[in-house]
Amino acid sequence: xxxxxxxxxxxxxxxxxxxxxxxxxxxxxxxxxxxxxxxxxxxxxxxxxxxxxxxxxxxxxxxxxxxxxxxxxxxxxxxxxxxxxxxxxxxxxxxxxxxxxxxxxxxxxxxxxxxxxxxxxxxxxxxxxxxxxxxxxxxxxxxxxxxxxxxxxxxxxxxxxxxxxxxxxxxxxxxxxxxxxxxxxxxxxxxxxxxxxxxxxxxxxxxxxxxxxxxxxxxxxxxxxxxxxxxxxxxxxxxxxxxxxxxxxxxxxxxxxxxxxxxxxxxxxxxxxxxxxxxxxxxxxxxxxxxxxxxxxxxxxxxxxxxxxxxxxxxxxxxxxxxxxxxxxxxxxxxxxxxxxxxxxxxxxxxxxxxxxxxxxxxxxxxxxxxxxxxxxxxxxxxxxxxxxxxxxxxxx
Amino acid sequence: xxxxxxxxxxxxxxxxxxxxxxxxxxxxxxxxxxxxxxxxxxxxxxxxxxxxxxxxxxxxxxxxxxxxxxxxxxxxxxxxxxxxxxxxxxxxxxxxxxxxxxxxxxxxxxxxxxxxxxxxxxxxxxxxxxxxxxxxxxxxxxxxxxxxxxxxxxxxxxxxxxxxxxxxxxxxxxxxxxxxxxxxxxxxxxxxxxxxxxxxxxxxxxxxxxxxxxxxxxxxxxxxxxxxxxxxxxxxxxxxxxxxxxxxxxxxxxxxxxxxxxxxxxxxxxxxxxxxxxxxxxxxxxxxxxxxxxxxxxx
Numbered sequence: 256x257x258x259x260x261x262x263x264x265x266x267x268x269x270x271x272x273x274x275x276x277x278x279x280x281x282x283x284x285x286x287x288x289x290x291x292x293x294x295x296x297x298x299x300x301x302x303x304x305x306x307x308x309x310x311x312x313x314x315x316x317x318x319x320x321x322x323x324x325x326x327x328x329x330x331x332x333x334x335x336x337x338x339x340x341x342x343x344x345x346x347x348x349x350x351x352x353x354x355x356x357x358x359x360x361x362x363x364x365x366x367x368x369x370x371x372x373x374x375x376x377x378x379x380x381x382x383x384x385x386x387x388x389x390x391x392x393x394x395x396x397x398x399x400x401x402x403x404x405x406x407x408x409x410x411x412x413x414x415x416x417x418x419x420x421x422x423x424x425x426x427x428x429x430x431x432x433x434x435x436x437x438x439x440x441x442x443x444x445x446x447x448x449x450x451x452x453x454x455x456x457x458x459x460x461x462x463x464x465x466x467x468x469x470x471x472x473x474x475x476x477x478x479x480x481x482x483x484x485x486x487x488x489x490x491x492x493x494x495x496x497x498x499x500x501x502x503x504x505x506x507x508x509x510x511x512x513x514x515x516x517x518x519x520x521x522x523x524x525x526x527x528x529x530x531x532x533x534x535x536x537x538x539x540x541x542x543x544x545x546x547x548x549x550x551x552x553x554x555x556x557x558x559x560x561x562x563x564x565x566x567x568x569x570x571x572x573x574x575x576x577x578x579x580x581x582x583x584x585x586x587x588x589x590x591x592x593x594x595x596x597x598x599x600x601x602x603x604x605x606x607x608x609x610x611x612x613x614x615x616x617x618x619x620x621x622x623x624x625x626x627x628x629x630x631x632x633x634x635x636x637x638x639x640x641x642x643x644x645x646x647x648x649x650x651x652x
Numbered sequence: 653x654x655x656x657x658x659x660x661x662x663x664x665x666x667x668x669x670x671x672x673x674x675x676x677x678x679x680x681x682x683x684x685x686x687x688x689x690x691x692x693x694x695x696x697x698x699x700x701x702x703x704x705x706x707x708x709x710x711x712x713x714x715x716x717x718x719x720x721x722x723x724x725x726x727x728x729x730x731x732x733x734x735x736x737x738x739x740x741x742x743x744x745x746x747x748x749x750x751x752x753x754x755x756x757x758x759x760x761x762x763x764x765x766x767x768x769x770x771x772x773x774x775x776x777x778x779x780x781x782x783x784x785x786x787x788x789x790x791x792x793x794x795x796x797x798x799x800x801x802x803x804x805x806x807x808x809x810x811x812x813x814x815x816x817x818x819x820x821x822x823x824x825x826x827x828x829x830x831x832x833x834x835x836x837x838x839x840x841x842x843x844x845x846x847x848x849x850x851x852x853x854x855x856x857x858x859x860x861x862x863x864x865x866x867x868x869x870x871x872x873x874x875x876x877x878x879x880x881x882x883x884x885x886x887x888x889x890x891x892x893x894x895x896x897x898x899x900x901x902x903x904x905x906x907x908x909x910x911x912x913x914x915x916x917x918x919x920x921x922x923x924x925x926x927x928x929x930x931x932x933x934x935x936x937x938x939x940x941x942x943x944x945x946x947x948x949x950x951x
Contacts, residue, residue: 310768314730321734
């Protein structure tokens with residue numbers, strides 16, 4: 256079925272099709288239309304799920320953590336300061352290896368208050384052990400949400416599905432809504448390694464020690480460090496699992512094929528612009544214009560940011576001359592996070608392209624196509640590319 | 653109240669393995685052992701950081717025979733909500749969900765989530781074992797630490813403020829069942845938990861829990877100290893069942909009995925060493941006033 260609807264609607268529909276059993280959410284702009292839609296689905300009986308209108312984001316993820324620990328498929332969504340408020344639980348969900356899916360509708364974070372889009376919220380949560388997927392349009396939002404439940408369950412790691420506030424959440428676009436039958440054939444019913452069960456009791460997430468300890472059966476049990484190492488290894492391994500799941504999705508729905516990175520005119524490109532989210536589709540327009548002027552430039556978009564797909568990045572970027580990273584978030588006091596990650600990934604290559612970094616669109620500052628055009632053109636053409644630091648573009652003072 | 657449980661009718665099955673990590677003389681070990689008997693096998697526990705986290709054992713060994721979910725400090729009531737929501741979704745609603753938090757995890761960092769759950773009417777039992785300070789981290793003051801008590805963060809003059817009346821805060825949410833209990837009266841506690849299992853919504857049980865190491869008394873006196881708190885009329889055992897308040901058991905009997913002087917309770921513990929004679933007589937007056945009110949109320 257085709258629809259012309261908002262990005263938040265696409266996400267809500269994906270959640271419904273995934274037959275989520277427990278939803279907990281707290282209102283925050285621009286996530287609210289997504290959770291409003293879900294409460295509507297539940298109250299009307301269209302979705303057989305428990306909807307818990309919690310009193311905070313911290314509690315929203317707490318409910319999901321406990322529900323997943325008890326054996327139910329759980330979902331929440333948030334934005335901005337809401338994500339930061341639940342940050343303790345974000346780490347906890349990953350450490351507890353719970354297959355929760357959360358949509359992060361990207362918004363800048365305070366202070367000062369901003370309700371507008373950038374990606375500082377989810378990007379600043381990159382080190383907490385979740386898988387982070389980013390969608391570039393509405394079709395990718397609904398498809399990614401459905402795939403995220405499969406992935407989370409297969410690797411026992413929570414997944415964030417991030418998409419730009421307003422630019423995607425509140426705009427209307429045509430997209431296809433998969434049928435329930437097809438989604439059912441794609442997505443297995445919820446299962447987990449263990450759920451809280453009086454017939455099979457266990458004490459979950461109890462205090463661990465710095466060193467190994469023997470259990471009551473006489474077997475050596477892992478300590479905190481082994482448990483955390485397993486999370487890291489499984490995150491690294493989840494890249495392959497994501498590729499398999501995407502392949503399965505493509506077979507059933509005919510869409511997908513680039514779950515890690517998505518290339519646009521990169522094959523012969525001497526210059527590659529790199530970005531995350533809707534900005535990467537914006538950059539395609541600019542690249543089209545520059546191609547018309549004879550500049551061999553392409554765009555690489557990252558759908559997966561954590562675990563960082565370093566091998567895919569190296570493969571896609573190592574042969575070009577210059578990389579130009581555009582991002583709507585930064586590590587304050589250093590520079591763009593994606594920029595830092597890309598440089599780090601390329602460090603071990605024998606020949607490394609130059610990497611330039613631009614920060615833009617912070618707190619919803621309008622990103623003008625003309626600005627992008629001029630900056631990217633200059634970055635490709637200049638004989639003195641500015642490397643080594645992130646340059647803010649679009650500042651007016 | 654239903655037929656009162658006595659020592660012979662108490663379930664024999666132990667749901668706590670012997671050899672827990674509690675300090676000797678720990679009031680919580682009584683509350684926990686009796687509480688689990690009352691909850692029964694078909695229960696799931698939710699536990700934030702507290703003495704109970706330690707009592708329940710260090711990975712991979714546990715002292716509990718019930719499934720237990722350790723959760724973050726502020727999230728107890730929300731986590732209990734999540735367990736319930738999943739049980740509903742999975743048609744396993746016969747299982748009792750019981751949250752066990754200390755006074756800090758209830759009155760301080762946990763109160764937002766608890767208030768939200770009370771307002772939503774979640775169907776779980778919330779047990780606050782109140783040892784009147786942050787004992788697990790080394791006796792720092794909490795919202796329920798009584799006025800005048802010496803703690804490691806009120807080291808010289810004692811706590812300046814009065815303690816938070818958590819049952820009254822929960823009562824303001826209009827929940828169906830609230831009870832206070834004491835580790836020193838385990839059968840009364842047992843009956844209250846059993847009763848709570850059959851009532852809808854949040855059931856809040858606040859349990860006075862003597863702590864030898866935090867309160868400064870010898871481990872063999874835990875039960876005695878808890879009894880003195882009740883018998884002096886300082887800590888009262890009551891229920892608020894569907895908005896109806898009544899004293900229960902030993903506190904109810906105090907209506908017709910001479911109360912012990914509060915000083916008898918204070919002098920058993922080092923934490924009250926900072927209380928002056930005049931302060932103690934002020935507290936005695938407050939307790940006498942309170943009980944005069946109880947007497948009028950029950951006429």
